Amino acid sequence: MLCQNCGKNEATTHIKQIINGDMAESHLCSDCASHLGYKDVFSGFGLNLSEFFGGLLGDMTPSIPGGKTLRCAKCGSSFNDIAREGKVGCAECYRTFFDKLLPSIQRIHGKIKHSGKSSTGAPESVKVESTEEKIEKLKAAMNEAVQKQEFEEAAKIRDEIKALEGGEN
Amino acid sequence: MNKWYIEKGDQGDVVLSTRIRLARNLDEYPFPCRLDVDGKNKVNALIKSVLFENDANSFSYIEMKDLTRQQAVSLAERHLISPEFAAKKDGSAFVLSADEGVSIMLCEEDHIRLQVMKAGLALEEAYDIADKLDSVIDSKLKYAFDERIGYLTQCPTNLGTAMRASVMLHLPALTRCGQISRLANTVSKLGLTIRGAFGEGSHPGGDIYQISNQITLGITEETAIANLKSIVLQLVAQERAAAAETVKNPVEEDKIYRALGVLQNARLLSTDEFMELISTVRLGAARGVLDINIEKINELIVNMQPATVSVMHAGADTPSQRDAVRATAVREALA
Numbered sequence: 452m453l454c455q456n457c458g459k460n461e462a463t464t465h466i467k468q469i470i471n472g473d474m475a476e477s478h479l480c481s482d483c484a485s486h487l488g489y490k491d492v493f494s495g496f497g498l499n500l501s502e503f504f505g506g507l508l509g510d511m512t513p514s515i516p517g518g519k520t521l522r523c524a525k526c527g528s529s530f531n532d533i534a535r536e537g538k539v540g541c542a543e544c545y546r547t548f549f550d551k552l553l554p555s556i557q558r559i560h561g562k563i564k565h566s567g568k569s570s571t572g573a574p575e576s577v578k579v580e581s582t583e584e585k586i587e588k589l590k591a592a593m594n595e596a597v598q599k600q601e602f603e604e605a606a607k608i609r610d611e612i613k614a615l616e617g618g619e620n
Numbered sequence: 621m622n623k624w625y626i627e628k629g630d631q632g633d634v635v636l637s638t639r640i641r642l643a644r645n646l647d648e649y650p651f652p653c654r655l656d657v658d659g660k661n662k663v664n665a666l667i668k669s670v671l672f673e674n675d676a677n678s679f680s681y682i683e684m685k686d687l688t689r690q691q692a693v694s695l696a697e698r699h700l701i702s703p704e705f706a707a708k709k710d711g712s713a714f715v716l717s718a719d720e721g722v723s724i725m726l727c728e729e730d731h732i733r734l735q736v737m738k739a740g741l742a743l744e745e746a747y748d749i750a751d752k753l754d755s756v757i758d759s760k761l762k763y764a765f766d767e768r769i770g771y772l773t774q775c776p777t778n779l780g781t782a783m784r785a786s787v788m789l790h791l792p793a794l795t796r797c798g799q800i801s802r803l804a805n806t807v808s809k810l811g812l813t814i815r816g817a818f819g820e821g822s823h824p825g826g827d828i829y830q831i832s833n834q835i836t837l838g839i840t841e842e843t844a845i846a847n848l849k850s851i852v853l854q855l856v857a858q859e860r861a862a863a864a865e866t867v868k869n870p871v872e873e874d875k876i877y878r879a880l881g882v883l884q885n886a887r888l889l890s891t892d893e894f895m896e897l898i899s900t901v902r903l904g905a906a907r908g909v910l911d912i913n914i915e916k917i918n919e920l921i922v923n924m925q926p927a928t929v930s931v932m933h934a935g936a937d938t939p940s941q942r943d944a945v946r947a948t949a950v951r952e953a954l955a
Contacts, residue, residue, distance in 0.1 A: 539774055560836065563838070564768060565767065565768060568754075
């Protein structure tokens, strides 16, 4: 859809407003949106949606070799679908495209580790640790071993870390 | 049963209301953006059955397709549903408690948008209610959840706790002395955001603002709430200090009495004019200049929004009809 204001650019900002009890919809490109004052109530702070979508789009480099598009097994979304719409399709999408989504997630929240309430329905066994997390845990264990002067144990952990780091490169 | 917004709340001179919103999705189904109407109805029925099995008496289930446009917009004006949700029809429904303090939107952006509203500043109490209801659903249905990034939501901005805590504040004195954008900047550095609560766009109607947490990943619910609460209390103190100075000024005092005079006598009142005047009157009432019950003013602010006026009064469908009905209702309330 093209921007309703300039009619030239793709509309990326979709605004639903209630004006005097009636619903009004406008579809604008990001330039017109900011020009017309549809940023935040206060300019220059916070995170506005079009910026965020833009941020996601920034990662949308065609990175699949061989031309075969990786799709989510459950809802059929490709990563490009998600980036274009700024909407993740289902829980499985997060598993399928985890590594690709992570930079955007980090940009939004600054952190990439959940803390707080946990769902009881998500069994621990389902969890797959990333290499990074494994290394982090091992490093903590190694430091602990050194503190306790259990150097043999520490050396063993160090070798494990080396193996993991080697595997990553 | 009294609606929640008629109750008097903590810090009620400045804080209008508190809202906690949790976003949840079922693991088994695609998120609403990838779900057709049949799929949405299936999800809605599942969640409804869990909620009604737990407590059949206090909830009602409302399908968006059964509402008129005005009814839907009125619900959005009362912050019971989101403006986006008000536009939805087939496959969207919500669950509402009798005092309208709990509303659960089904298949909005996420399968579940559970929100709890309380009068005044009541973040912990509201979270407690939301948390318990959430646990009820969690015990029966498998949520989309990942140990690393928390509750999985359609928009990555909500990952983690998927909790948005917001407090609605009336800040007439800080607005008048031009402090809001400075405060907004400071607050944004602390991971919070302030925006106008009514009349989205450039000018926040009625000097009413909503402050909420921005970050949801890597911060626990308790910490997010504690942060928000401490900032809100500081804003409340600043508003009180500024308001005490403001009402000492004879020019401002005059404005307060004039605003009341217009509200008590006008025959036509547009939403914008009403919001501007009621804000000034509320400032006077909150600082003891006027002897008017604050809860009565809060109720007027909710009930005088355009679609709500149309829904509550017969023959108030066009803007000019509404302006007349609004003026009459305000006159009677402030007589």
